[in-house]
Amino acid sequence: MAEKMRAVRLYAEWDPKPEFVLGPKDIDGRQTYLGSKVYRNPRIKIEEIDVPEPGPGEVLIEVKVCGICGSDVHMAQADDDGYIWYPGLTGFPCTLGHELSGIVREAGPGALDKNTSKPFKGGEWVTAEEMLWCGSCKPCADGWPNHCERLDEIGFNVNGAFAKYIVLPSKVLWSLDPLKGKYKDEEVFKLGSMVEPTSVAYNAVVERGGGIRPGDNVVILGGGPIGMAACAVLKRQGAARVILSEPEEGRAQLALKLGADYVINPTRESFSERVLDITNGMGASLFLEATGLPTIVYPEIEKVIWEGRTLNSTVVVVARADAKIPVTGEVLQVRRARIVGAQGHSGHGTFPRVIQSMAAGMNMLPMMTKTIKLDEVPEHIVKLRTDRKECKISCIML
Numbered sequence: 001m002a003e004k005m006r007a008v009r010l011y012a013e014w015d016p017k018p019e020f021v022l023g024p025k026d027i028d029g030r031q032t033y034l035g036s037k038v039y040r041n042p043r044i045k046i047e048e049i050d051v052p053e054p055g056p057g058e059v060l061i062e063v064k065v066c067g068i069c070g071s072d073v074h075m076a077q078a079d080d081d082g083y084i085w086y087p088g089l090t091g092f093p094c095t096l097g098h099e100l101s102g103i104v105r106e107a108g109p110g111a112l113d114k115n116t117s118k119p120f121k122g123g124e125w126v127t128a129e130e131m132l133w134c135g136s137c138k139p140c141a142d143g144w145p146n147h148c149e150r151l152d153e154i155g156f157n158v159n160g161a162f163a164k165y166i167v168l169p170s171k172v173l174w175s176l177d178p179l180k181g182k183y184k185d186e187e188v189f190k191l192g193s194m195v196e197p198t199s200v201a202y203n204a205v206v207e208r209g210g211g212i213r214p215g216d217n218v219v220i221l222g223g224g225p226i227g228m229a230a231c232a233v234l235k236r237q238g239a240a241r242v243i244l245s246e247p248e249e250g251r252a253q254l255a256l257k258l259g260a261d262y263v264i265n266p267t268r269e270s271f272s273e274r275v276l277d278i279t280n281g282m283g284a285s286l287f288l289e290a291t292g293l294p295t296i297v298y299p300e301i302e303k304v305i306w307e308g309r310t311l312n313s314t315v316v317v318v319a320r321a322d323a324k325i326p327v328t329g330e331v332l333q334v335r336r337a338r339i340v341g342a343q344g345h346s347g348h349g350t351f352p353r354v355i356q357s358m359a360a361g362m363n364m365l366p367m368m369t370k371t372i373k374l375d376e377v378p379e380h381i382v383k384l385r386t387d388r389k390e391c392k393i394s395c396i397m398l
Contacts, residue, residue, distance in 0.1 A: 002050040007095045008162035008377045009047055010076055012039040012084060025149065031091030031157045035075065036322055039090055040082040042075060044378040049095070052159070052167040054108035059120055059170050061128070065193040066161040067099035067368070067394040068377065070224055070292075071320070073384045075156070087322050091157030096381075097395070098130040098155035100166065101176065101192025115175035125180070127192040127355075129172040129199075130154045131346045146203070146344030162377055162395060174351045178359040186398055187365060193394055194229075194364045199345035199354045201229035201288075204318040206237070207350065208342040209286050214238025217279045219304070220260075221271075221297050222290035223251035225392050226318055228258050228367050230288050235259030236362055243278060245271050245297070248388045250369075257366050272303040283308020292319035298326055306331045313337040368392045 014029050020037040022028055032038040054060045074085035075096070084090070107120035115124070132152040133145035140148050152158045159166065174195070179188045204226070205211065205218075212218060218239045220227045223246030235242050236259070244260040246252050252263040264274045276283065283304045291297050294317070305313050317325070317339065325339070332338065345351065358364060370393045372380055380393050 004048045005051050005164040006046055006374060007049050007159070008097065008374065009045050009049070009093050009095050010042060011045065012042040012092045014038060015040045017083070031089065033089050034087060035084050035090030036087040037083070039084045039092060040078070042078055042084050044076055044096075044381060046375065046378065049163070051165050054106055054111065054167050056108050057110045057169055057171070058108045058167050059104050059111050059173065060106040061100075061102040061126065061166050061168060062105050063100055063102040063161045063164060063166055064189040064398050065101050065394055065396055066097040067193045067197070067392050068381060068384065069099055069197065070384075072096050072155070072381050074320075076381050077385050087320050089151065089153050089156050094155065094157060095159035095163055096155045097160035097162035098153070099193050099196045099394075100161035101125070101127045101189045102166070105165070107170070111170035113170070113175070114173070115177060120170060125176040125188065125192070126173045127176060127195045127351070128154070128168050128174070129346050129351060130196055131344045132158065132169060132172060133346055135171070143347060145346040162374065164397065172346075174355060176355065178355050182359055189398060190368055190394065191358050191364060194367060194392065195351060195354050195358070196345060197225045197392075198229040198233070198364055199350045200318065201226045202233050202350050202354055203345045204316050204342035205230050205234055205286060205288055207348050208340050209288070209314050209316040212237050212239055212285055215240045216285040217241045217243070217282060217310070218286045218288070219243045219245070219275055219284040219301075220288045220290060221245045221301070222292075222319065223248065223255050223391070224290060225367060227288065227290040228255055228391060229364065230290065231255050231259040232362050232364060233357075234286070236357060241278060243275055243284070250389050251391055254366060254369070254391055258364070266300070271300045272307070275304050276308060279308065281309055283310040283313065285310055285313055287313065287315045289315060289317045290319050292321040293323075294321055294325040295323050302328060302331050305335050305337050311336045315339045316342050318342045368394050370394075371396045
């Protein structure tokens with residue numbers, strides 16, 4: 001009989017909205033790229049499942065830390081009609097959790113360690129990309145693995161890391177060795193679990209947004225983990241002013257520790273007027289939309305671009321949302337501005353660069369504001385729907 005382990009699992013009913021038509025990458029009754037149009041009545045269970053076994057090119061990882069992501073919250077949250085909030089790739093039932101670190105315990109044939117260019121032996125400390133790209137489709141071959149045509153995602157449509165073990169392809173693993181000796185052992189695993197969300201921010205502001213020049217002004221909307229990580233990344237890039245819009249006081253204070261120079265509470269003051277005041281009328285070179293509330297925040301971004309003196313501003317949309325962005329083309333045209341979308345974190349050396357940045361002093365540990373056990377994961381996923389006092393809540397299995 002296979003060994004068993006406890007896992008946090010999400011169940012939901014396949015019930016496409018009447019107007020929804022399955023796309024070429026959807027699988028009827030199994031998975032969809034538009035979860036909020038298809039899955040209803042989500043519910044979380046802790047149950048026993050089989051410990052997986054690694055196949056060719058795969059490794060078995062003993063999970064040490066796994067963080068709760070906003071995506072976990074939105075997959076488990078229903079709207080007034082019972083449909084899940086999360087609009088992206090989903091396939092249920094599924095073990096949740098994708099922000100992970102752990103130790104390799106077993107490796108299948110052909111599972112190679114990029115850190116040594118040799119087979120995994122077992123005992124290696126690793127983190128993992130959440131996106132399981134195929135490497136064979138045209139987007140992958142063109143160098144865009146975040147947009148793989150056969151994409152699977154850990155904790156979204158394949159079993160994730162809120163469990164003792166997870167099996168993953170060796171190609172998505174990255175060594176945590178650069179962090180050893182510079183942080184305590186427990187801290188290495190905590191930081192390892194935050195490489196994934198930090199890499200999402202890095203991909204958004206550097207790879208998709210084009211990065212900045214030292215001395216530029218940047219604006220981040222939303223003080224969740226992605227917004228917080230963007231503060232740290234952009235400050236290390238040399239931003240003169242990192243300005244965050246975030247109403248929750250605890251998160252505002254945390255952002256100042258991670259790299260923000262100014263925090264605006266948009267419920268108490270005009271976001272656009274305050275940005276223009278802080279920057280002496282210049283505005284910003286880069287805006288990161290990490291709130292998921294485009295109808296509320298984009299008009300204010302647009303006002304800063306229109307009234308500010310900075311040309312060539314880039315607005316990066318990283319938060320997932322069903323709502324349409326209310327764009328005025330004239331503003332983009334006259335101010336030579338642009339809007340780009342950002343998804344994922346894979347490719348272009350993003351993971352190793354984030355790990356090396358952490359090793360060089362970009363300490364993301366303050367972002368982890370609460371640690372819990374596996375049994376507590378479901379209640380905290382529900383709690384995070386309304387409670388914004390915590391930034392990153394992580395499950396510790398050390």
